[in-house]
Amino acid sequence: MTSDKKYKIEVRLWIEETEGPFLGIGKIWLLENIRKTGSITNAAKEMKMAYRQAWQLVQEMNQRAESPLVEKLLGGKGGGGAKLTEAGERAISLFYEVEKRIKDFAQKETQNLKF
Amino acid sequence: MTSDKKYKIEVRLWIEETEGPFLGIGKIWLLENIRKTGSITNAAKEMKMAYRQAWQLVQEMNQRAESPLVEKLLGGKGGGGAKLTEAGERAISLFYEVEKRIKDFAQKETQNLKF
DNA sequence: TTTCAATATGTTTTAAAATGAATACTGTTG
DNA sequence: CAACAGTATTCATTTTAAAACATATTGAAA
Numbered sequence: 001m002t003s004d005k006k007y008k009i010e011v012r013l014w015i016e017e018t019e020g021p022f023l024g025i026g027k028i029w030l031l032e033n034i035r036k037t038g039s040i041t042n043a044a045k046e047m048k049m050a051y052r053q054a055w056q057l058v059q060e061m062n063q064r065a066e067s068p069l070v071e072k073l074l075g076g077k078g079g080g081g082a083k084l085t086e087a088g089e090r091a092i093s094l095f096y097e098v099e100k101r102i103k104d105f106a107q108k109e110t111q112n113l114k115f
Numbered sequence: 116m117t118s119d120k121k122y123k124i125e126v127r128l129w130i131e132e133t134e135g136p137f138l139g140i141g142k143i144w145l146l147e148n149i150r151k152t153g154s155i156t157n158a159a160k161e162m163k164m165a166y167r168q169a170w171q172l173v174q175e176m177n178q179r180a181e182s183p184l185v186e187k188l189l190g191g192k193g194g195g196g197a198k199l200t201e202a203g204e205r206a207i208s209l210f211y212e213v214e215k216r217i218k219d220f221a222q223k224e225t226q227n228l229k230f
Numbered sequence: 231t232t233t234c235a236a237t238a239t240g241t242t243t244t245a246a247a248a249t250g251a252a253t254a255c256t257g258t259t260g
Numbered sequence: 261c262a263a264c265a266g267t268a269t270t271c272a273t274t275t276t277a278a279a280a281c282a283t284a285t286t287g288a289a290a
Contacts, residue, residue, distance in 0.1 A: 005181050009213060010131045013221065015122050015228060022122065023230065041266055050249050055268070065230040066120050072267065075257030079265025091230050098124060098224050105220045106128065109213050113130060115138065115180040115206050156236055165279050170238070187237065190287030194235025 007113040011106045013099055017064055027057055028095050031088055034058075034070060039081040058082070065091070122228040126221045128214055132179055142172055143210050146203055149173075149185060154196040173197070180206070 014024030033043035044054035062068040069088035073080040084092075129139030148158035159169035177183040184203035188195040199207075 006133060007137065008131050009217075010129055010136070011217065012127045014125055015230070016125045017120065017122055021125070039266060051267090052250085052269085053248070059268095067230075069230070073257095074267055075255080075265090077258050077265090079258090080256070080267055081265090082267085087230060094228070094230075101224055102124075102126065102217070102221050106217050109216060113209070115130070115182075115184070115202060115209075154236060166237090167239080167280090168278075174238095188287095189237055190235090190285080192234090192288050195237055195286070195288095196235090197237085 005115075007110075007115060009106050009110045009113070011103055013102055015095070019064065022064055023061065023091065023095065025095075025099075027061055028092055030054055030057055031061075031069060031084060031092055034082050035084045035088075038083060040070075040072070043082075120230075122225075122230060124221050124225045124228070126218055128217055130210070134179065137179055138176065138206065138210065140210075140214075142176055143207055145169055145172055146176075146184060146199060146207055149197050150199045150203075153198060155185075155187070158197075 012025070015022045029047065030043060030049075033046045034040060037043045037046060040054050040058055041051055044051045047054070058070050058072070062070055065087060067087045068085055069091050070082050071085050072082045127140070130137045144162065145158060145164075148161045149155060152158045152161060155169050155173055156166055159166045162169070173185050173187070177185060180202060182202045183200055184206050185197050186200050187197045
């Protein structure tokens with residue numbers, strides 16, 4: 001073998017729905033942070049993302065999923081909050097399962113890449 | 116089965132090098148248009164992309180590949196031009212081969228996606 | 231030796247996205 | 261029934277990236 005710069009394959013995947021991109025790793029992270037913190041506000045802070053943006057992403061997910069992924073609680077103790085629904089939990093699992101299979105496959109394709 | 120919105124998996128892949136993203140479908144298209152038109156200028160027009168941007172992408176590719184993917188001809192008849200090197204041709208083939216295998220695999224994973 | 235079209239490069243404009251600030255709303259709990 | 265903290269929403273500001281503009285430079289060929 002001559003020179004050997006290292007090249008490797010990277011893969012990004014997301015779920016597409018009729019209206020376009022529906023669920024990618026960014027929204028998955030948001031879901032996980034909502035689960036962890038119990039609110040959109042704190043999830044957004046955790047991710048250093050604007051609340052406005054986080055809220056919009058949640059709206060979009062909920063509207064375009066067959067059933068909402070996030071349940072939002074308005075008012076009440078602590079002002080409210082947000083938690084994942086069963087569908088939300090399943091979405092996370094499903095996404096990571098598929099992602100793992102695809103990334104593993106992609107890794108196997110990383111052999112003698114030369115440019 | 117209950118309701119059935121259609122969800123499908125989309126995949127984007129690119130080649131990563133030590134300094135970061137090296138070669139994705141955008142640069143591949145650029146290479147193909149350079150081959151087709153014989154110059155960066157016309158390739159850029161074809162793609163409705165700014166010449167400056169196209170030129171920069173070519174620079175980057177050439178510098179970070181082990182050997183240049185595009186040969187640039189300066190001055191002379193017609194002002195010069197640009198053509199693919201052997202390495203450039205191989206890069207296109209290799210990219211599409213890997214892309215096809217990964218996308219085919221990803222398609223097979225698109226089964227009972229439900230959200 | 232002038233012409234020409236493409237490469238090469240810096241500067242300026244424009245457009246798009248993300249962020250930040252401000253404000254109303256909600257409903258449980260003390 | 262007032263306080264509280266998070267949701268909901270609008271508007272102004274900032275940041276960022278892309279595009280547009282401008283201008284050298286190059287070298288074969290007429």
